[in-house]
Amino acid sequence: EYSFSHYKNIAERxxxxxxxxxxxxxxxxxxxxxxxxxxxxxxADACTPAPCGDLTLYR
Known part of the structure; x- marks a missing residue:
């Protein structure tokens, strides 16, 4: 909600x-x-292990 347009703009550029x-x-x-x-x-570099993160290494 707050960062979407910023990330989209930067990615496009x-x-x-x-x-x-x-x-x-x-x-x-x-x-x-x-x-x-x-x-x-x-x-997306998002390798935060549980319990703080909720993504598997595969995902």
């Missing part, structure tokens, strides 16, 4: 310059990972 976009994220992200993908971010 970096993609236009031929760059791959990566973002480091921490915490419980399972519920928003799809939204992060919609911003255009190519890689």
């Amino acid at each position: 970096l993609h236009a310059a031929g760059k791959t976009v990566s973002s480091h994220l921490d915490g419980r992200l399972n519920g928003i990972l799809g939204l992060v993908a919609k911003t255009g971010v190519d890689v």
Whole structure:
């Protein structure tokens, strides 16, 4: 809600310059990972182990 448009804008600008976009994220992200993908971010570095994180290593 608060960061979506910022991430989308930055991702579009970096993609236009031929760059791959990566973002480091921490915490419980399972519920928003799809939204992060919609911003255009190519890689979400989100390896926060349980109990703080809720993503599997595979995901």
